[in-house]
Amino acid sequence: MTTRVYPDRRRTRPLWHLAFLLALLGALGSFAGADRAHAAPSCQVLAGGSAPQAAEAVRQACTLIGTPYSWGGGHGSAPGPSYGICDASNGAPNDCHVRGLDCSGMVRYAYFLATGADVINGTTRTQWATGRAVARFYRSQGTALLLPGDLVFYGASPSTIHHVAIYLGQGYIAEAPYSGGHVQVAALASHGDYYGSIRLYGPGGGGQPPTPDPAPGRYWVDTFANASVYASPTSTASTGTLFQGTNYVYCKAWGRRIVNGSSHNRWWLKTDPDSGPAGQWVSAYYLSRWGNDEARDNNGTVIPNC
Structure with missing residues (x-):
């Protein structure tokens, strides 16, 4: 059997090909450097001025x-x-x-x-x-x-x-x-x-005044528990949930009475709940800061009627 010897093609490539490869490698290196330059920094405080x-x-x-x-x-x-x-x-x-x-x-x-x-x-x-x-x-x-x-x-x-x-x-x-x-x-x-x-x-x-809310007509209230919301102040089928915490409401309306022991409230507050459609109603019974049949925001302002 005759053994054929194939030339090493790498030795026969012209110089322009080698130059092209070197230029390509240089370009790739530049792209990699650019990626590194735009990579996210290590996690740390990246500016001054904070409390x-x-x-x-x-x-x-x-x-x-x-x-x-x-x-x-x-x-x-x-x-x-x-x-x-x-x-x-x-x-x-x-x-x-x-x-x-x-x-x-x-x-x-x-x-x-x-x-x-x-x-x-x-x-x-x-x-x-x-x-x-x-x-x-x-x-x-x-x-x-x-x-x-x-x-x-x-x-x-x-x-x-x-x-x-x-x-x-x-x-x-x-x-x-x-x-x-x-x-x-x-x-x-x-x-x-x-x-x-x-x-x-x-x-x-120190503190500084909050930036005014660009959507006026909202009143901020604290609620002491997760609360079911309803499509109207008289509905009995829950449509979602307003989570415990600081929430906003728009206005109030008189509705069915919510009672638990000596605590009760017939005011209902229009709000956008955390789950369920927007524009639902939650009982003012869940307000943390106010008593029976009261409906005020955290500053003590009486929430207006709808």
Whole structure:
């Protein structure tokens, strides 16, 4: 059998081919360098000006990097990682087997570690509405006013807010993103529906007046428990739930009497619940600060009739 010897084709390639390969490798190196230049920074306080509590909350959030996301995780009686909720319809088919934090559970835990107090409990919507905010910013104001430690929220309206993260500065956030993910650093703009931000502690630890709500006609109230909502003040079929915490209502109407022992109320408040359609009614019985047949907001203002 004749053995054929094939020439080494690498030795016969012309010099222009070698030059092309070198240029291609250089271009690829440039692209890789550009990717590295735009990669998310390490988790840390990326700007000055925050209150000490807020800066510490950022540092504590950074210690949580890599913690598994778990839908409903972090909402136990005390802040911290917990097993979540399995709900395939919400993209969380296995989260009751995952010990971790969801987005609101993460920011709750970060501020607890920073301050030693449970200052921002609740879901994203109740956190947005908290009366603890010393400043409130909206999408129309841009993001230049934000400081590290501010909580940034995403959604089209207060009733559709679905995500919260903690601002690091320079356009970056720490977030618990989604089922199957982990606490991470991301760009604030990586979610396209930024709604607004709240500040829990003013620069230097002091307070400052909140930015006026651009949607007048809402009254902020505290509710002491999760409450069923109804299509009208006389309905008996629940249409959803308003979660415990600070919520907004629009107006009041007289309806069926809710009684529990010596406590009772016949005023009903129009609101946008956390689950169910907007424009539903909740009993003023659930107001934390007022007595029988009273319907006032947190400042003591009588809620107007619808």
